[in-house]
Amino acid sequence: MNDVDVVISGAGPNGLMLACELALAGVTPVVLDALPGPSDEPKANGLVGQVVRMLDMRGLYTRCAGVDDPPQPAAGWIFSGMALDFAGMEDNPMYAMAIAQPKLVRFLFERARELGIEVRWGHELTGLDASDDGVRLTIATESGVYTETTSYLVGADGGRSLVRKSVGIDFPGATSPTVARLAHVVVPDEYRRADGGLDVPGFGRVAFGHNRFDRGMVIYAPFEADRSLVGTMEYGTSTDVEAPMSLDELRDSLTRVLGTELRVDEPQGPGPHALRRINGQNTRQAQRYRSGRVILVGDAAHVHSAMGGPGLNLGMQDVFNVGWKLAAVVKGTAPDALLDTYHAERYPVGERVMMHSMSQIALMAPGPEIAQLRRLFTEIITVPEVAAKMAALLAGSDVRYDVGDDHPLSGYLVPDLTLDDGRRVASLLHDARPILLDLCGSAVASTARPWAERLNIVEGQLSGGPAAILIRPDGYVAWAANEFEQRDGHKLRTALRRWFNQPA
CATH class of the missing domain: 3.40.30.120 (Glutaredoxin)
Structure with a gap:
């Protein structure tokens, strides 16, 4: 007899959302996280794609977004910095919700508490031994080390997943020869324009979002009034990964890409403020999303470029897919084989994200050939059929699950239907x-x-x-x-x- 039915390693958005899904299905898990409390680290800035509708299906969208109305499709999006127009598109699958990841984590933590879920902050999973009967865990805290057994272990513990490594699941992929730098900064007011872009003296226009230039990429996103996100990506370079990232390093990178200085200063607020470097962009996918009684979700199963914002859409859709299946197996109302459909359904979706995220990196690269390729792309994406294809790709709706039924609706997320009596x-x-x-x-x-x-x-x-x-x-x-x-x-x-x- 195991101590706990399900243990989730990692109390980020994916781990907490999975805990809530299990609890709704009648299985109350335990969540472990090495941090002392919900992380304040600035990471994602919103949710993109079908996961927005899935939150609506749980009654969480209006609470999380702070609005009264259900989600509406986005009028457009970006692909490698190129604008996509979805206005007037029939059955537009693209949705977006702006929310900083720390706020999302706190929201889901409160939701988990409402459902009676135990989240053990400051409890770090340091080892595991999986068998046919369960998983024995070694957990470290400030007061010592203890062991516990669980029927199932879910790794929601990020790209360097201890869970994945411990059960020997390979993580093949590629590393793009890039260096990306990102920081919260203050930009002089005289540079800022009403449309959300910048006018840089000695250079010119830097638009909101991703900007490709002859020597690299610049990101500008004034999501908050008192600080903006500014970043760069340089190609074919490397840096000393042992040295911590500094604001001077970002300033130097901006000067190399723009050919002139873009003045940026440290924010004055309490933070924490983003200040990070990614030396080489990894794009990797676990060969298996499940090994016996161990399951991977989110970044533990796949890592990729953040360009276009697909990360939480991909990871949280993993969670919605596996949560009800795992609960049914734990309760004995479904055979263990039901869990095999998790990998079968979600792995192809991950492959699609790998494909389009690497494509966006490639299309941001410097060089006259890439510039001409982008001109061609800019023309092609105005074709309505191509725009619809891109919307489905970026929303994660273009992979049809094999559910054994050939009706046109089967295998896809149910449309946003309203019954004749007004019930959604x-x-x-x-x-x-x-x-x-x-x-x-x-x-x-x-x-x-x-x-x-x-x-x-x-x-x-x-x-x-x-x-x-x-x-x-x-x-x-x-x-x-x-x-x-x-x-x-x-x-x-x-x-x-x-x-x-x-x-x-």
Whole structure:
């Protein structure tokens, strides 16, 4: 008998969100983190892609974003600094929500406390021994070292994951020959323009966001009134990785890229302020997202460039995918093999992010050939079909899960549907239970009644919509039918067995 059903190593956004997903499904995990409390380190500045809708499906979007209305698709985005126009796009899958990572972590920590989850700050996982029966953990604290056993261990412990290394999962990939530097700074008011960009004396225009120039890239993002994010990326260079990053180092890099000085000063607020260097951009993906009773999520499973902001979208979608599956296996309502679908479904999505993040690095490189390639890209992305393709790629919606059903909706995140009586389908998923929408008043509900303990059967009407939709807890459609005939009943029972086991 193990001490705990599930232990999560890492109390960042992915670890805390997974803890909340498990708790909603009836499994209360323990979360370990070496830090004494929620991190204040400035990292991501928002959520991008389908994960915004997934937060809405848990009733968390309005609370987290501080708004009253549900999320709306973004009118555009960027790809390697090039503007993408999604205005007027039908079924636009791209969403965005601005929130600093420390604020997101605190929000999810409070949510975890509401759900009765134990987060052990200052408890560092230092070793593990995995077997067929569970995982034995060695945990260090200020007062000493102790051991604990768990049925399942989830590594949400970042790109240098101890969990991944301890179970021998390879982490292949590539390292781009770049040096990136980023810092919170104060820029002179006389440089700033009303459109969010800069006018640098002796150089000219530096727009909001990513800017490619002949000698490298400059990032300018005034997300906060009293400090701006300023960064550079230089290609084919290296630096002394032992020396700590300094503001003078960033100033020198800005001068090399721009050919003139861009005055930046230290912020006056209490911080912490971003001041970091990435010497060589790693793009790597774990060969397996699961090894027996050990599971990887987020950066422990994949690392890549932050360009375009895909990191939390990718990692938190991992969490939504695996959370309900792990809970079902722990509770004994699903076979262990259900966890194998986690790697099968999420690994291809990770591959797509690797592809487009490395492509964006390549398109930022200096050189006249790249400049001409960007001119070509700028023309191509104005084609509506190409813009739609880019929106799906960057939102993470262009990979279809193999759910065993061929309906056009199956394998994709359920659209943002509203039933004829005004109920949003997203609101029906707040408790993280699967949903069977009976939209035709037929035998759908009676077919699924043996599984009634494991899913919510919701009757309603949807003008112009299908007859029925089976939605997994992560919001993905497992089965759908435009009509409900005898063969559709057979397909529904097959889908219910596949995802929710034999009836109780």
